[in-house]
Amino acid sequence: MIYYLGQWLSEFWGPARLFQSYGVLIVVALYLGFFFVWKFLPKFYKFLPSDRGREFTLTAEAAKGKPTGSGVVFITMFVVLCLILIPMNLQQGGVLVLTWLMMLTGYLDDRSQKGWGEYRKAVLDFILSVAAASLLAYTIGKESPDGKIYFWLPFVKNPLAVPVWLYIVITTILLWVSVNTTNCTDGVDGLSSSLVLLSLIVMGVILYAILGHVEIANYLRIPHLEKGASWAVMTFCLVGVLMGYLWRNAFPSQVLMGDAGSRAMGFYMGICVMITGNPFIFLATSSIIFINGGMGLLKVALKRFLHITIFKNVRFPLHDHMRKNRGWSPTQVLVKFIILQLLISVAVLGLFLKIR
Secondary structure, X not given: OHHHHHHHHOOOOHHHHHHHOHHXXXXXXXXXXXXXXXXXXXXXXXXXXXXXXXXXXXXXXXXXXXXXXXXXXXXHHHHHHHHHHOOOOXXXXXXXXXXXXXXXXXXXXXXXOOOOOHHHHHHHHHHHHHHHHHHHHHHHHHHOOOOOEEEOOOOOOOOEEEOHHHHHHHHHHHHHHHHHHHHHHOOOOOHHHHHHHHHHHHHHHHHHHHHOOHHHXXXXXXXXXXXXXXXXXXXXXXXXXXXXXXXXXXXXOOOXXXXXXXXXXXXXXXXXXXXXOOOOHHHHHHHHHHHHHHHHHHHHHHHHXXXXXXXXXXXXXXXXXXXXXXXXXXXXXXXXXXXXXXXXXXXXXXXXXXXX
């Protein structure tokens, strides 16, 4: 809306053309997202459900009774701001709708007295992930000159064509993993949101300065993403609202995002990874999230379905192990996990972008 308004106003007032600059829109999205969540989130505390505490987690008692499910507020603000700031196409509009629906499933679980069963949530995750995968497959194929979907992969010189069915399978799996590992990482004040914040900043830079820049993409022999800058505006809008939430969630927290926030953030991160055309970018953005939460999911799945026990002496999520067995404080967990993710991000991106 603002993009087109700037186009119209520029005929009467020259500086209005700045609203057609994606660089300017990124700054506006970042600051508006932060301001609105920082300013208005506390006004919703009394309407939010109270945290019930989580079984088997070290922070259950500390979190119990705090307002939770605040993702319903900041994800909704994110969606509204994106609709105002960005010239939407079918792909981006559909992703926003599906992200909001993923948030809604988490919020309904947050406010449920008994909580939804894990199988019920798994089915909903699967449905929304398949819907998103199908949307991406359709829109990417439609925009492709030859109607095919391509991946650019590490250590491979030329992009590889991917069958639609395989693309949908890979995308569905990655989205499901991203949603659930992000959800499992939400256990220490500020941890999940800080790691996702770091991931989104890395992703925003990739979308805007690398994939969205014709000359840089060509230099690195990476397919140029025409809507990369537009996706970067959306991504930095989510960075802004997360900053506003993190202001209230930093240890000791005033409010929790609940499944409403963590599930939506994981979903959007997975979408961004697939938009880049390289599913392995997930390693650069979410390695610590995957290790922290994903290994616990793998441990439970192997034990439950195959009766195989792994990591017998390791407690998951890993942040609980570091606090219980290593004696780390919440601040140590947060800072050290962020440092590890930064080191991994730099190394992985360096390998992926230069060694091809």
